[in-house]
Amino acid sequence: MVEAEPGRTPRGNSNDHLRRHNLSTILRLVHHERAISRSRLTQVMGLNRSTIGALVAELVDRDLVTESEAEATRQVGRPSLVVRPSSGPVGIAVNPEIDAITIGVVGLGGTVLAATRHPLSHIPTAVDAVAIIAGLLDDLRPSLTTAHRIVGVGVAVPGQVRASDGLVRLAPHLGWRDEPFAALLQEATALPVFADNDAHLGARAESAFGGGRGVGDLLYINGGASGIGGGVIANGRPLTGADGYAGELGHTMVNPSGAACHCGGVGCLETEVRRERLLELVGLDAGAAASLAEAFAASDDPAVGAEVDRQLGLLAVAIRNAVNLLNPRLILLGGFLAALHSAAPQRLADFGADRPLAASGESLQIRPAALGPDLLMIGAAELAFEPLLADPASF
Ligand SMILES: [Zn+2]
Known part of the structure; x- marks a missing residue:
């Protein structure tokens, strides 16, 4: 069974609390799976069919889910009902x-x-x-x-x-x-x-519906016009830190002799790995940033190649630190970082001289984020x- 949300206080008697908890578990499953059969709910939750039936009926009454017959299958017996989120x-x-x-x-x-x-x-x-x-x-x-x-x-x-x-x-x-x-x-x-x-x-969205589905430990790193941000999912939950500020990978130092950052630091990842520099080199304006990957692929300008390599090397330093600290299974790259990675995918996969400790990185995969503009x-x-x-x- 899924644990209760931390900080929630039970209301009413323990049966009422258990019912509410089970309703929450079912609704989360339906929300994340988008369609799940009643028989699968029975399996996952370890409850009997009539209990699941009553809980689903309550969610239908509250217009939170709908139920419909599954497509006919060749299996013997009645097809299981499929539960989907309500559009309400x-x-x-x-x-x-x-x-x-x-x-x-x-x-x-x-x-x-x-x-x-x-x-x-x-x-x-x-x-x-x-x-x-x-x-x-x-x-x-x-x-x-x-x-x-x-x-x-x-x-x-x-x-x-x-x-x-x-x-x-x-x-x-x-x-x-x-x-x-x-x-x-x-x-x-x-x-x-x-x-x-x-x-x-972004990390929550990728974890629930995108490239991180089913992965308990992941790091999402986004690169946009205003810099680089990170989000961590650890053991299936967003890592917030004490007050909500965890994941500021953009302000980890990657170049001790680098440029001054607005945060007061020097050589922060987001001052060294910058979208504008890349756009300028390939001759794109900010509105065409989505075409960066194609521009890298089409370019034979050595200056573009050198800057891509320099930025990937500095991104690898930040990733190395993050991998040693967090031991993620998956790193998803969003925005221009995905384009940068696509220009030389082996560069980050190998980490070159910046390899993390072997055990921390041995199950690591690095991929572009899956959800795009949504x-x-x-x-x-x-x-x-x-x-x-x-x-x-x-x-
Ligand atoms: Zn900074």
């Missing part, structure tokens, strides 16, 4: 960036139903961003049917976010410092709002869905 509950996903705010509607099962990028002419203050998001949400509401229920809002922030209350401690490229962003947006929208670092949410929408919606998944009976 939706989470709102938001990603404020320096040049745009993206807002999406995501269903259970990590299904992105709609996503809109709202371009900005200036870097938004936190107060600007709250007003814009509230307006975008108002525009979006008519497209939702009466069957849809918004369970909450999840915000993917390019910066450090305090886990306890969604306070943005520092989003350097947005220029936000100690902004109570989740509280402000909650006040403006009258919806529950949760916020976390964007790379943390990644942050899916990750942010995971935040919005969490209270529902933790206790479906309270919804």
